[in-house]
């Protein structure tokens with residue numbers, strides 16, 4: 001399918017690269033394509049960033065038939081532009097689509113569309129430490145109807161946002177609240193899909209923990225509230241003695257691409273990395289025995305985010321003296337290095353587009 005390009009006639013002023021925050025600014029263009037049962041995906045186009053007209057009866061506003069992705073573009077030292085494992089995000093779109101009864105997309109075409117969009121708006125890729133161009137593809141149903149059934153029409157959209165670090169303090173350790181009242185997802189539900197409803201479900205616990213001074217929630221499993229799942233926008237790893245462990249994928253956790261990268265990097269560099277069930281009791285015990293050496297989250301937005309404090313039922317566990325641990329720092333340096341082309345990529349993670 002050809003992508004028709006309409007360039008903006010009113011380019012925006014770019015924000016100050018030192019105060020980007022996360023997801024506040026949007027570039028000049030966006031990619032859009034439509035779907036109908038009769039035509040399949042059609043009318044692929046890059047157009048000036050701007051609003052859609054939505055009818056009040058739009059099904060997504062009522063029933064949330066919506067999925068999204070998050071990946072980043074990085075500028076290298078010699079003007080190269082890299083994406084990071086974009087084929088994995090597109091594959092995950094189709095897994096989410098399947099769960100939400102949204103039609104499949106052509107993954108290779110979607111990567112090509114992202115490439116063209118990023119190249120058109122390449123001057124928006126920030127270059128400072130910890131900055132990148134966040135790419136947000138998303139799909140939503142556009143039928144106007146109040147019956148609960150899958151939409152027959154959809155929009156696939158990609159927008160771009162120059163970003164700094166996800167947490168306001170950058171790589172500094174974050175405080176995390178272990179949630180044992182609210183749950184995010186259950187097996188058989190939508191936990192593994194990147195769908196709007198999962199994030200709506202997380203807001204209440206997030207708000208309550210935020211009032212107590214915590215920046216994210218660590219979710220326990222929805223049935224026994226015993227096994228660790230993931231954080232609001234990250235997967236989670238624990239270094240217990242020599243083992244670096246992350247909860248196994250069980251259908252209610254998002255299969256993070258950074259999580260997968262971390263497992264591959266750790267294994268390649270000789271660490272003892274594992275995926276298995278991890279209960280909160282095991283973590284509390286390891287902490288009491290002095291074996292909980294590091295905790296960190298992994299995600300596209302958050303990259304590697306050291307955890308300085310975990311609070312479970314009023315007990316505060318201070319991890320590694322609230323400092324960035326050696327493994328977290330190593331992973332941050334290695335993965336951001338691969339992303340920006342300054343560390344050799346033995347894994348085939350980088351996808352150079354310029």
Ligand code: PLP
Pocket residue numbers: 070230231232233234235254255256257258259298299300301
């Ligand atoms: N878990 C949740 C709930 C997320 O929103 C994210 C962010 O995308 C992650 C984990 C990490 O996934 P990835 O590393 O693919 O960005």
Ligand code: COI
Pocket residue numbers: 069070071233299300301302
């Ligand atoms: C990401 O890391 O891409 C995320 O989606 C996190 C978040 C902003 C929802």
